[in-house]
Amino acid sequence: MKQLFDSDLELVVETDFIYMPLLFDPEIEREIQDFQSGKPLENPIKPETKSIIKLKGKHFIKTLNLHSFIDNYEAINPYSYQRLRNECLRKYQLTREVDGHFLDETLRLILFRITPYFIKKNKGLNRKKISDEEILDLIGEKTNIPEKYYKEAKTFGDLKPLKKILEELKNQKPLFKMTENGLHSDRKLHDWIHKAIQAKVMASEHHRIEKALKLREQWNQTKPEHIAILLYIADTGSLEIDGFGFTRHNSYKGEYLVYKRTGDYVLKDYYARSYLFPECRVAVSTYSPSMPFVMEKYKHPFLLGHKTGQEICMKDFVPSNEFKAENVIRTLEEGLTAMRYGYNGRKRNGYHSLDKMWVHIPTIDFEDYRI
């Protein structure tokens, strides 16, 4: 099929059917003569259309029904269909990732309720509460948002194309015009088929368009720069400002890891000798129950091993199962405090001691952090 449409052949469209050029050898000529003399086909698909037609001295044979071809294109060429579908959805900013994550409740809570606690919001000595819009302004100032998101924000803000498609779908108007009867180059037919398939994609995305339109109408009064920031976050699923950040969970859809960097810090051992610990990210998952853990491969007296994703050993702390901004902030703070200030050299609390103890228990060595 693909080869036919990628060839240099001229094809004929007649009453919704594609007619292919007919090879001409003596045997075929004989068959045509027989056919034209009135012998009926055994199973005619559409008796009123001719099986063989002659145009500009060439014979063409009836092959595919265009409607059937477009309706079944997804099964005929899944790869090409997917590409066309994605291209079409991108054109109207309807990609599933952006749609699904454009400021869902979890993201909204992280952005507007948790982030402000951990980032510097005011310049100089002013200390005032800032609005959601001001938070987006601040993110815009502190984050390098690629230019393409500003362009996409314009598409996002333009509701006319989606409204038009929706209206046509509601009025049951065909989204594409059938190609004219006659001779067509394969390229021309190829382009028309692509447009027809994209129109079909839009028709199948009826509910999604409605949902997207509703969402965009809600954000219609929002500044395009803010839309660009939100599109960037929805697309990348992550953001980091002033050592605080979040990143979309790989395993759980719609969930995030919220983290804060510790910065470098010093812990002292039993003999008051100092150990300089490198920065790490203490994180909490929005997927409960959410004990704080260290994202990087890391070692610390409160971590059992020296690997990634280890839960911090906490005392008298049970994280709340309820996903609320104050719970996430509190859990993160407990984790950060434990890491930076929790170790007591004199008590040697934790899984490991900073100074070497002459006991026969395999433990983690911190000598390389000594300063």
Next chain:
Amino acid sequence: MTDVEIKKTLEIDEAEKLLPLVLEIIPGHAAEGLIDIYEPGSYEGKSLRKLCDRTLNKKNLSIEEQLIVEDVNRQLKGGKFLSRGQEIEGTALEYAVSEKTEAGEKYLYVPIRAIKPQEGGIRIDDC
């Protein structure tokens, strides 16, 4: 700048000791806290802890400031004041660094964190 680096830059010269003192009490690991400004002559000779108490007991706070005080007090239940990575003791000047406003006016700045301890983990002897 990390706490470790800041400690190296804590020395302020004699002339700077006459500057106003800006105290910021920050709850937990928040980025911002409650700001209080002490004019020259009003803070010298007083312990930093006393200044903190005075700031936290100030009247006529805005709603936003009251929420910060609540947060600080929650952290202080069994918690402590830390500045530059260590528990505060002595005077403000021992923790102050010289900074400038956008208008170029100099002041001394002392950030203090109210941290609720989290002792994390088990004692090594208990293993």
